[in-house]
């Protein structure tokens with residue numbers, strides 16, 4: 393059931409379909425310096441532990457997440473919202489959905505990794521109750537550290 397966000401906007405989260413990969417891939421390229429290729433997204437559809445959700449805003453696909461369910465842990469492998477639809481609470485809405493689904497699937501925590509310089513994402517995760525639980529030094533090819541963040545469910 394779609395949810396009314398403001399007086400005139402509807403947001404809805406649904407499972408991704410294979411035919412969504414072109415739109416997902418466009419948002420990915422607009423969001424990351426080193427984006428996943430379209431083949432990487434296609435591969436996710438066939439992985440048993442992978443769950444892909446998309447978020448629609450007034451029926452337009454404007455964001456997505458890729459989550460790996462590994463035993464009792466959910467790992468957010470990828471998440472992005474199209475640049476012109478940011479700061480509308482859409483990623484927060486998607487993460488709340490991931491929390492509910494992960495809990496229903498028996499997970500006790502959600503984990504992710506984020507670049508130290510990605511202030512928008514770090515603020516988002518902190519707002520959603522995630523805490524920094526570790527640092528992977530020089531994890532990225534540009535020498536940046538990765539922060540491990542976790543939310544207990």
Ligand SMILES: CC(C)(COP(=O)(O)OP(=O)(O)OC[C@H]1O[C@@H](n2cnc3c(N)ncnc32)[C@H](O)[C@@H]1OP(=O)(O)O)[C@@H](O)C(=O)NCCC(=O)NCCS
Pocket residue numbers: 423424471472473474477478479480481482483484485505506507510511512513515516517519
């Ligand atoms: C990170 C991202 C997913 C946030 O999506 P969004 O839909 O704009 O997020 P929301 O509107 O739900 O924002 C929730 C909170 O996150 C924080 N936030 C979001 N964008 C921010 C920004 N540009 N600067 C600072 N804080 C920001 C704020 O605390 C915000 O709450 P507020 O709007 O009440 O201040 C989006 O910026 C994005 O797609 N970035 C590129 C991809 C990416 O970095 N993904 C994460 C990889 S780990």
